[in-house]
Amino acid sequence: xxxxxxxxxxxxxxxxxxxxxxxxxxxxxxxxxxxxxxxxxxxxxxxxxxxxxxxxxxxxxxxxxxxxxxxxxxxxxxxxxxxxxxxxxxxxxxxxxxxx
Amino acid sequence: xxxxxxxxxxxxxxxxxxxxxxxxxxxxxxxxxxxxxxxxxxxxxxxxxxxxxxxxxxxxxxxxxxxxxxxxxxxxxxxxxxxxxxxxxxxxxxxxxxxxxxxxxxxxxxxxxxxxxxxxxxxxxxxxxxxxxxxxxxxxxxxxxxxxxxxxxxxxxxxxxxxxxxxxxxx
Numbered sequence: 408x409x410x411x412x413x414x415x416x417x418x419x420x421x422x423x424x425x426x427x428x429x430x431x432x433x434x435x436x437x438x439x440x441x442x443x444x445x446x447x448x449x450x451x452x453x454x455x456x457x458x459x460x461x462x463x464x465x466x467x468x469x470x471x472x473x474x475x476x477x478x479x480x481x482x483x484x485x486x487x488x489x490x491x492x493x494x495x496x497x498x499x500x501x502x503x504x505x506x507x
Numbered sequence: 508x509x510x511x512x513x514x515x516x517x518x519x520x521x522x523x524x525x526x527x528x529x530x531x532x533x534x535x536x537x538x539x540x541x542x543x544x545x546x547x548x549x550x551x552x553x554x555x556x557x558x559x560x561x562x563x564x565x566x567x568x569x570x571x572x573x574x575x576x577x578x579x580x581x582x583x584x585x586x587x588x589x590x591x592x593x594x595x596x597x598x599x600x601x602x603x604x605x606x607x608x609x610x611x612x613x614x615x616x617x618x619x620x621x622x623x624x625x626x627x628x629x630x631x632x633x634x635x636x637x638x639x640x641x642x643x644x645x646x647x648x649x650x651x652x653x654x655x656x657x658x659x660x661x662x663x664x665x666x667x668x669x670x671x672x673x674x675x676x677x678x
Binding site (some may be wrong): 410412413414415416417419420421423424425426427428430431432433434435436437439440441443444445450451454455457458460461463464466467469470471473474475476477478479480482484485486487488489491493494495496497499500501505 | 515517520521524525528529531532534536541543544546547550551552557558561562563565566569570573574577578579581582585586588589592593594595596598600601603604607608610611614615618619622632636640641644645648649652656659660662663664666667671674
């Protein structure tokens with residue numbers, strides 16, 4: 408397994424771990440952090456492919472992902488704060504009445 | 508000596524990659540959100556090390572500055588603010604545990620199978636690009652995306668304020 412293959416495998420595994428965390432954990436904040444882990448996996452694959460091909464486009468996309476992650480956290484944390492203020496819990500099952 | 512240094516570079520990439528994977532796995536297992544945040548921060552720092560070893564030093568710096576320095580500090584503050592002891596502390600996993608693990612195993616398994624049996628593009632020697640090339644590409648070709656990014660950030664700030672204000676009106 409050469410370096411590029413290894414890095415792509417790590418990025419896929421990080422994405423899978425993040426997805427697994429979003430599905431199986433019940434804490435809202437932990438789910439948010441697992442989403443960040445998914446973004447990090449995508450970043451790693453973008454950087455390794457950009458490095459392989461020598462083009463800067465992948466690095467530009469990584470920067471845009473940084474911005475999207477910052478914006479996501481800036482909006483998600485106030486929403487979590489409000490949810491907790493309403494029900495005093497971080498558990499996702501408590502919010503199952505939000506559907507629809 | 509030169510060959511040893513090059514090998515050391517590759518070896519460190521492998522070590523940091525495995526360490527990032529271990530930290531990611533710890534995120535699933537650990538109980539308290541603060542421990543999960545620390546595992547995520549270490550995963551991000553390890554990935555920053557990988558970026559630095561690949562030669563994209565500016566992305567490594569921004570990984571540490573933006574992700575660890577801004578996003579995760581914000582997250583850690585939120586965790587400290589919301590120290591709610593509820594059922595999600597004693598029972599870590601939801602009822603989708605078996606389903607989720609099976610799905611993740613299948614996902615990774617299919618991709619590993621693809622790696623093992625697919626056709627590989629021949630791995631070329633990695634071409635390095637510097638900050639100058641990145642900066643000129645960023646501000647010549649992708650200037651529109653750069654400007655749209657600022658619009659997105661302003662929209663996020665306005666949205667965060669609107670969420671708080673809207674909740675005050677209703678609550």
